[in-house]
Amino acid sequence: MAKSLLLFFTCIASVLLQTSFAAKTRHFKWEVSYIYASPDCNERLVMAINGQFPGPTIRAKAGDTIHVELKNALHTEGVVIHWHGIRQYGTPWADGTASISQCAINPEETFVYRFEVDKAGTYFYHGHYGMQRAAGLYGSLIVDVADGEEEPFHYDADFNLLLSDWYHQSIYDQMVGLSSKPFRWIGEPQSLLINGRGQYNCSLAAHVAGGTSACNVSSKDCAAVVFQVLPNKTYRLRIASTTSLASLNLAIGNHKMTVVEADGNYVEPFTVNDMDIYSGESYSVLITTNQNPSSNYWLSIGVRGRKPNTQPALAIINYRPNSASKLPESTPPITPVWNDYAHSKSFSYKILAREGTPKPPPHAARRIAMLNTQNRIDGYIKWAINNVSLALPPTPYLGSMRYRLKNAFDASKPPESFSSDYDVMKPPTNANTTQSTNAYVIQLNSTVDIILQNANALADNVSEIHPWHLHGHDFWVLGYGDGRFGEKDVSKFNLKNPPLRNSVVIFPYGWTAIRYVADNPGVWAFHCHIEPHLHMGMGVIIAEGVEYVKRIPKEAITCGMTGKMLMNNKLP
Template sequence: MAAMVLWLVTVVVVAVHSASAGVIEAEWEVKYKFWWPDCKEGMVMAINGQFPGPTINAVAGDTLIIHVTNKLSTEGVVIHWHGIRQIGTPWADGAAGVTQCAISPGETFTYNFTVDKAGTHFYHGHYGMQRSAGLYGMLIVRSPKERLRYDGEFNLLLSDWWHQSIHLQELFLSTSPMRWIGEPQSLLINGRGQSNCSQAAYFNKTIGLKQCTFRENDQCAPETLRVEPNRVYRLRIASTTALASLNLAVEGHELEVVEADGNYVAPFKVNDIDIYSGETYSVLLRTHSTPSSKHWISVGVRGRKPNTTQALTMLHYVGASDAERPIRPPPVTPRWDDYNRSKSFTNKIFAAKGYPPPPEKSDDQLILLNTQNLIDDYTKWAINNVSLSVPATPYLGSIRYNITPALHLKSPGKVLIGDYDIMKPPVNPNTTKGSGIYNFPSGIVVDVILQNANVLKGVVSEIHPWHLHGHDFWVLGYGEGKFKPGIDEKTYNLKNPPLRNTVVLYPFGWTALRFVTDNPGVWFFHCHIEPHLHMGMGVVFAEGVDRIGKMDIPDEALGCGLTRKWLMNRGRR
């Protein structure tokens, strides 16, 4: 299988700005549309009438100019380009309240940025819980000189879907006592799933679902992956789930993991992959020599007790007839709470050869305690005892124009852990709201240790996939229990840690990551589980504040809150 991946001697990690860099320009209209993502009608947030949104196919170095027009009735909207570092263009990151004001109904905002390096990415709404409404799509950046060898490729955008509207879900989460939204009604592969039938019911009548029958053009009918024998295919897999941690397997086929979050990893083979919300992977799949057969691709829930049937689609070898069915049942998703199995997968991920190692030492360290808390009987998530409440004035704007109230944005503190017992419900569950901002000078090395803890009730700790905007970071290591400062740092992998933008925090454990503050801007860092973020589970990293003050930020990005007022009055000063 080594021949499958041809590594160039010199791996170029730095940005590729080729002379032939192109421009991809598109006009997008966002509005609600009726759709049948899982064979039941629902409201999706569609882009140009499509769900999922259009796939962007770019080449490293390209400039993307996306004019987003909000055609919603009363809701603002933004688009976040997940995995794109936005070097020099932090205002184009699309995080509402952090890097820009939401685009108001009837208005158009132009995102103009460079996709500096190749990778498998996606984009999605980043305002309220609009990602859960289906506002997402793939963003593929190809390399002008791809180092992987394969014969064809497929995109698999994974998501989860609820039958209740996001507005109702938001109210559920922000009412007192909090009402949990529950497990998703279905899992979707490229926006297609089935909630009231199973394609594999013929294997097991006890599943309680009838066999699916699709009519042509059914929006819930799966897209099968048509392959030829004896070929290598690249599957670009991204998870934009609101909640679910997923496991993907292809019956009868090994997967060779080669890319994670837009960075090459040292190839390794597995029968299935775990993928958390916010993550992307590329895997290479070599087809058998038999020209006519069908095989299940299954996607199931892990990390939470599942109440959602597997999503299924098919690997369809050219010779097989459309009517033919797979002769073996879909792969069984590993037990949801077998965390050791999950960790075993995670621990196989290392940077590909050629990536330089991280800096040996850090200049600053944050230890961020993840807790579930209460504010006046409303359930919240908090980081170092501050539950994030994004202000009406975008951080990037208040810093750019040095607007006084912004300077009072309170930092939650670099360490709170102290003698906090992470193995038990909080002794004092109360917390406070805050802007969760941390300030870093340019050019330093920052370590962040994410520390998990027990939730409010029972002996439970949940999975949190944390995503950092504006950066790739090195994942230095994972540990069980409470992080021991001064000791656990010694276990860090400083040789070949993978570069990622999303990393999982396991129950009752810790995760350490390192990044360099080399990208002036204001970068959201948050749990990628949509309800968790909605309930305050995030912080904000302001970086190179002095440089932000000289940055050219389009006024359109800052037409709200105190920045709007400032911009309207600047001529009067």
């Protein structure tokens, strides 16, 4: 009796213990609507979640399930939310990409996103329909290590910095302009934002940086962001960029930063004075508050990679117990010159996998070269990959491929390479391109190398930065190079400690090589994360093992041909 009681209590204790360590399901009820806000002290419509901009931060632990009931409370527009960096193993319909993983959620409708966050890291979420990300539809998603696990570095506390850029022109104007003939470019952003706050055409540091005008911060929406620290502690800054266009550089006055995470993967720590961050990337850096504690310090972000026409954004590192309103006496860090690509490359090249990171398979079964070019179709300006500019079909791929619908998209195979005599240093000799909804079909569990090849744009002597983001996977960055990729470059691939990432940049006139394992049945976007570039067709669709995708929730496929089939009871 005593023995069985003991067993009973042991069982109870074990259940309790398991429960306290077990993964949780975290429930959220969200509504997307427009609000009036002044992110940069100028009032505009801003896309908000539950009236908040940026949207609420999700904080979870590795292994947790996130359950978001997303209600579309916009008046006439559809909406979706993409969970950037979450691989969605087993839940490809929850990737939140309109026309790819699901139908846009109609006004007044609710869609449930339910997925596991299987890996600790710094992530974010954002709209992935039209250019709704640029309207402010984004927020942070922070995944801590599971209970009982530890990060491979120490810190006393962490801060979250979601970086973005901001336009005064509505996204409708932007979208129509980009799709117009003559073409209307959106131009440089009016402001940069840190956690949704910035200041238009003025500087918080005007008192020390002579010649710039001071900010009249009349709204709390656009007051300086303050990070309160104690002296002699270590802080983890979680930094993600969801800019529409801008490539950024971040630096903190007097403080060095040690980079420890990139896109939800640990990297071999390295220390820098400033760091570049491209749209779609996330990083964690550690800082030690070992400077004169009687001062506060500036954190500054500025534009790189394009000739800037946007003021840097500033935040304050507030050493307690100094007043937060005590502006730093030193001038803010100066952003490196926009076209100092050597500086940018030096940073990117330093990012290597931390020991213990899974290594890439030694060989790839397939190599796809993707030439990124700017082109024309019937006078409209587009971006294209191997001369195919991406158009999205009315029926999302995941449903149409899963149910083998004919004519839901262009069934042709997109090209795997481009002409051997293409001169990447010059404008395209034939600027015309085609538009297609075709997709790369990848053998499930095969290893694929993709060579992203940059080139000259339509104008002479112009080649831009493009940060590419892959949905549903991490990939290894095997290497970068200048000019055209060649067979000789294969031998230089880093197979020893290539970083695992979900986003990577191609530098002007350069190439970037990545390797990934197609181990996630679904249909996935792989695209330039610059919002107007994607709108102009700069992306591809990758499908793998779609026949193994489990039953897609009907709510994800109510539109287009799958919607019609559902309604005629013709889907299994």
